[in-house]
Amino acid sequence: MKLLILLGPPGAGKGTQAQLLMTKHGLIQLSTGDMLRAAVKAGSDVGRQADAIMKSGGLVSDEIVTKLIADRLDDEAHAPGFIFDGYPRTQAQAESLDALLAERGLKLDHVIELEVDEDALVDRISGRFTCAKCNEGYHDRYKLPKVKGTCDVCGSHEFKRRPDDNADTVRTRLAEYRAKTAPILPYYDAKNLVARVDGMADIHAVTAAIDGIISESATA
Numbered sequence: 001m002k003l004l005i006l007l008g009p010p011g012a013g014k015g016t017q018a019q020l021l022m023t024k025h026g027l028i029q030l031s032t033g034d035m036l037r038a039a040v041k042a043g044s045d046v047g048r049q050a051d052a053i054m055k056s057g058g059l060v061s062d063e064i065v066t067k068l069i070a071d072r073l074d075d076e077a078h079a080p081g082f083i084f085d086g087y088p089r090t091q092a093q094a095e096s097l098d099a100l101l102a103e104r105g106l107k108l109d110h111v112i113e114l115e116v117d118e119d120a121l122v123d124r125i126s127g128r129f130t131c132a133k134c135n136e137g138y139h140d141r142y143k144l145p146k147v148k149g150t151c152d153v154c155g156s157h158e159f160k161r162r163p164d165d166n167a168d169t170v171r172t173r174l175a176e177y178r179a180k181t182a183p184i185l186p187y188y189d190a191k192n193l194v195a196r197v198d199g200m201a202d203i204h205a206v207t208a209a210i211d212g213i214i215s216e217s218a219t220a
Contacts (some may be wrong), residue, residue, distance in 0.1 A: 001215065002027060002081030003106060005088075007116030007185070009177035011125045011170065012199040017114070018083050020207050025214070026080040028072075032087045035068045036060060046071070066096050073104060083110075091187050110213055111188040114199030114206065116126055118174055123198070126167045128181060130157035 003026065006014045018029045033055035039047030040054075046067050050060050053207060065087060073082070088094040099106055133156035144153050151159075164170075188194045198208045 001079065001106065003084075003101065003108045004081070004214075005084045005111045005188075006114070007111060007181065008199055009116060009118075009121070010173040011112040011121050012116050013203065014085070014114060015207060016203060017210060018085060021083060022211065024211070027083050028076055028081070029080050029083045029085050030069060030072055030084040030087070032065050032068065035064075035072060039068060047137045051144045062093055062096060065093075066100055067096070070100055070108075073100075073106075077104075088184060090165050091184055094184050108188075109194055110195055111193045111195045112210055112213060113185065113194060115196050118171075121174070122167050122170045125165055125170045128165055129159050129219065131156050132160045 004021070004027070006018055008014050021027050021030055021216065036047075036050050036054075040051045041047070046064055049063060050064055053060050053064075055086070070082075076082075084097070086098050098107070123141070124139075127142070128137060129156060130137050131151040134151060134154040136151055136153040137143070138159070149157055151157075156211055164173075195213045197213075199206060203208070
């Protein structure tokens with residue numbers, strides 16, 4: 001069983017790479033946000049606890065999140081592996097995850113950080129827009145429609161931008177990542193678990209680099 005954590009700031013491509021890993025290796029993405037929403041919808045004990053906390057404006061405790069992850073690991077005990085998404089974010093959570101895995105005779109294989117050039121990332125995110133009809137992606141500098149104002153794919157003349165795809169918002173999210181999530185890297189560095197990949201490279205090059213990390217450990 002492969003156990004991976006993908007780290008990197010918003011826009012680094014974690015979601016895209018997680019989807020590719022799921023397709024190619026059969027790994028299951030454990031998104032704490034998705035699991036919380038599913039637990040609330042299902043009305044489970046943990047879901048009711050989380051729902052009450054969120055409705056009161058509080059933060060769901062580490063204990064609740066750890067319980068959700070433990071339940072999912074047990075439910076999918078025969079899966080080829082898991083990608084942890086959005087957890088852990090602190091050293092305390094990292095230590096809880098280690099303990100949870102050890103109880104099941106498991107341990108993390110890799111913590112893969114997608115490294116980015118922040119200025120280039122701001123440029124990449126703040127310039128993107130999509131066709132409002134078919135969702136084909138474009139960029140102000142790198143991929144404009146062949147005919148101005150007309151989608152290459154469906155011919156629509158309507159386009160849209162995500163409201164948070166602007167330079168100020170992107171820089172705020174990058175600062176939050178540096179402050180809140182990046183500090184767990186020294187914890188995993190001390191365990192020789194961190195592998196770093198150029199997150200600014202082409203999507204397929206990033207995928208190949210991650211595959212190389214996974215394959216190398218499989219044959220070691």
